[in-house]
Amino acid sequence: MKARIGHIASNTFREAVRDRVLYNLIAFALLMSGAAILVGQISIDIERLVVVNLGLTAVSLFGVVIAIFIGIGLVSKEIEKKTLYTVLSRPVRRWEFIVGKFFGLAGTLAVNTFFMAIGVFAALLYVSHQFQASDGWILVALYFIVLQFLIVTSLALLFSSFSSPLLSAVFAFSLFIIGSFAEDLRGFAAMAHGLGRWLATGAAYLVPNLSALNVINSVAHAQPVSSQLILANSVYALLYAGMALCGAVLIFERRDLK
Amino acid sequence: MRLTRFQPIAISAACNVFGNGENRRSKPGRSRLAYNCGVERGSSSAGSFGASSHLISGMAAIEILGLEKIYSVGFWRKTPKCALKPLDLRVEEGEIFGFLGPNGAGKTTTLKLLMGLVFPTSGTAKILGREIDDPVVKAQIGFLPEQPYFYDYLTARELLEYYAELSGVDAGVRSAKVRQVLDRVGLHDAANLQLRKFSKGMLQRAGIAQAIVHDPKLLFFDEPMSGLDPMGRREVRDLMEELKREGKTVFFSTHILSDAEALCDRVAIIHQGELKGVGAVAELTSSVAGQVEVAWRGGAVPASLKSLVIESHVAGEMVRALISEDKQDAMLDGLRREGLRIISLTPVRSSLEEYYLRRVQPSMASAGARS
Numbered sequence: 001m002k003a004r005i006g007h008i009a010s011n012t013f014r015e016a017v018r019d020r021v022l023y024n025l026i027a028f029a030l031l032m033s034g035a036a037i038l039v040g041q042i043s044i045d046i047e048r049l050v051v052v053n054l055g056l057t058a059v060s061l062f063g064v065v066i067a068i069f070i071g072i073g074l075v076s077k078e079i080e081k082k083t084l085y086t087v088l089s090r091p092v093r094r095w096e097f098i099v100g101k102f103f104g105l106a107g108t109l110a111v112n113t114f115f116m117a118i119g120v121f122a123a124l125l126y127v128s129h130q131f132q133a134s135d136g137w138i139l140v141a142l143y144f145i146v147l148q149f150l151i152v153t154s155l156a157l158l159f160s161s162f163s164s165p166l167l168s169a170v171f172a173f174s175l176f177i178i179g180s181f182a183e184d185l186r187g188f189a190a191m192a193h194g195l196g197r198w199l200a201t202g203a204a205y206l207v208p209n210l211s212a213l214n215v216i217n218s219v220a221h222a223q224p225v226s227s228q229l230i231l232a233n234s235v236y237a238l239l240y241a242g243m244a245l246c247g248a249v250l251i252f253e254r255r256d257l258k
Numbered sequence: 259m260r261l262t263r264f265q266p267i268a269i270s271a272a273c274n275v276f277g278n279g280e281n282r283r284s285k286p287g288r289s290r291l292a293y294n295c296g297v298e299r300g301s302s303s304a305g306s307f308g309a310s311s312h313l314i315s316g317m318a319a320i321e322i323l324g325l326e327k328i329y330s331v332g333f334w335r336k337t338p339k340c341a342l343k344p345l346d347l348r349v350e351e352g353e354i355f356g357f358l359g360p361n362g363a364g365k366t367t368t369l370k371l372l373m374g375l376v377f378p379t380s381g382t383a384k385i386l387g388r389e390i391d392d393p394v395v396k397a398q399i400g401f402l403p404e405q406p407y408f409y410d411y412l413t414a415r416e417l418l419e420y421y422a423e424l425s426g427v428d429a430g431v432r433s434a435k436v437r438q439v440l441d442r443v444g445l446h447d448a449a450n451l452q453l454r455k456f457s458k459g460m461l462q463r464a465g466i467a468q469a470i471v472h473d474p475k476l477l478f479f480d481e482p483m484s485g486l487d488p489m490g491r492r493e494v495r496d497l498m499e500e501l502k503r504e505g506k507t508v509f510f511s512t513h514i515l516s517d518a519e520a521l522c523d524r525v526a527i528i529h530q531g532e533l534k535g536v537g538a539v540a541e542l543t544s545s546v547a548g549q550v551e552v553a554w555r556g557g558a559v560p561a562s563l564k565s566l567v568i569e570s571h572v573a574g575e576m577v578r579a580l581i582s583e584d585k586q587d588a589m590l591d592g593l594r595r596e597g598l599r600i601i602s603l604t605p606v607r608s609s610l611e612e613y614y615l616r617r618v619q620p621s622m623a624s625a626g627a628r629s
Contacts, residue, residue: 007423011409018411081407086468089373089401089478090424091393256376258329 004092005100012104024062025115036123047127052220055120060145063109067149071156072168074101095249109149117142134222144213147237151208154244161248179210317387319476319507320349324381327367341367343532354502356518356525357511364531365511369480400469404480410454414445418471425472443467459490479510483517519610527617534617542613548583553601563592
């Protein structure tokens with residue numbers, strides 16, 4: 001079982017690499033180089049703030065775009081091209097296929113994020129000339145970004161398991177946008193009354209709370225991240241991604257592959 | 259009925275051929291109605307020929323009981339569409355079984371049901387005596403889909419290694435196995451070429467290679483000769499015969515009847531989701547019309563025998579006449595009386611194509627009448 005999941009995951013990773021997904025790193029490297037040079041020339045005492053903000057936001061956006069646009073095709077493309085037929089006619093359970101695909105894309109995003117993180121730290125070193133102890137919190141922000149990727153990937157897989165790539169992209173991207181403002185949505189729900197309050201509260205807790213996973217601004221200001229938040233976010237992201245993955249498996253287990 | 263083959267055989271032997279074309283029902287006792295597809299189970303028009311159809315004891319390679327598939331089509335108002343009417347079929351171990359039918363007949367649906375890719379509306383199927391979703395069974399089957407498309411970013415070697423891994427082939431023998439299969443399908447020189455650079459014929463070979471890489475007992479090929487040139491078709495046919503000699507069971511769908519006639523031990527004919535006939539190829543193509551062809555030397559049909567002849571053909575001294583089976587004794591006596599030299603008496607053998615058209619055309623005609 002583990003071996004089959006591992007084989008599917010490594011094949012998914014290999015597909016992403018050979019389909020030149022990691023070429024986005026070139027665009028990211030150019031962005032960070034340009035930003036570092038520009039910020040170094042025009043900013044006064046806020047170089048670090050700008051580079052960290054810009055760098056981590058770019059890491060997040062690049063990764064989310066990859067998670068959505070590869071995630072939505074993970075299942076539907078395999079059905080459309082019939083490559084799934086020769087996989088599922090082997091001793092591979094449908095849930096193993098979904099979980100393998102998830103880990104394959106998650107692995108791709110982790111490797112992508114690793115190289116982007118090197119880019120962020122290189123740009124930071126260029127503008128600051130030396131690292132500070134508080135720069136370590138950037139690693140926590142990057143960890144939270146990876147947790148966001150896990151959630152977005154699992155949602156893309158969930159939508160991919162029952163709808164077309166286009167609709168899956170729309171659903172996943174909408175949830176990413178709404179989830180980025182989940183805290184605001186919860187605030188709005190608290191102010192609402194009657195049925196609206198119930199509906200808004202339900203919606204606020206249903207969408208992924210990606211805003212809680214965004215600590216870019218605080219680490220850019222060299223503020224620490226509490227260990228309770230790290231633990232809570234880890235548990236929340238893993239549970240949310242796990243539930244979305246379970247949903248994808250439940251739907252896919254019953255789906256006719258016409 | 260056209261005369262399709264001229265096969266001189268002994269008169270006594272020829273007489274024994276007749277009378278075995280009985281239209282046995284596959285499951286005489288079954289009569290449960292399957293309302294959705296509008297057919298009565300056990301009373302379909304499927305002809306079952308010969309003892310080989312359902313009477314062989316022992317474990318079947320494939321055993322299908324009342325397998326039925328109805329899809330819901332449409333977006334808002336779903337309407338049922340019957341892709342496969344309740345199907346009963348048994349395929350024995352070690353045989354090459356052809357599943358014939360025109361495009362859209364339900365062949366691929368049946369294969370998808372057996373592969374667990376779609377779920378049946380009703381009915382069951384067993385492969386090698388086990389449920390079709392049993393991983394033990396899945397490790398023992400190989401599947402080649404119609405017009406296969408594989409991970410084109412992989413090389414042929416990587417593709418086969420991936421499939422071998424998924425099928426649980428031991429790491430110790432995996433590379434050797436892959437090499438051996440690549441040699442077998444003639445892709446040795448293209449082993450390190452990405453599949454996106456493969457021609458259609460090469461892709462079909464890769465498809466066959468992935469189906470056999472784990473040395474399965476039972477192979478399912480969906481239109482394996484589709485799109486291949488004559489040489490490619492010949493190679494696939496040879497491979498299937500080799501697989502049979504190795505003791506494997508091959509179940510393949512096709513609409514190319516000559517391939518089925520050349521390869522199959524038994525065939526089933528399906529049309530509009532309904533089984534129309536099943537039996538050994540030799541039985542299906544044996545005399546079913548009760549006609550024989552008599553050949554003699556003489557130059558013409560004697561006037562006294564003209565009333566017995568349905569159709570005749572004269573070529574020089576040789577006369578060939580088609581007569582009804584029940585009039586063969588009278589014809590032979592008449593020819594002897596006339597002092598003519600009888601060359602042969604041959605039962606009229608229809609081709610598989612003729613059998614197929616007989617089975618398929620009535621429903622095509624009724625479909626045409628409905629529309």
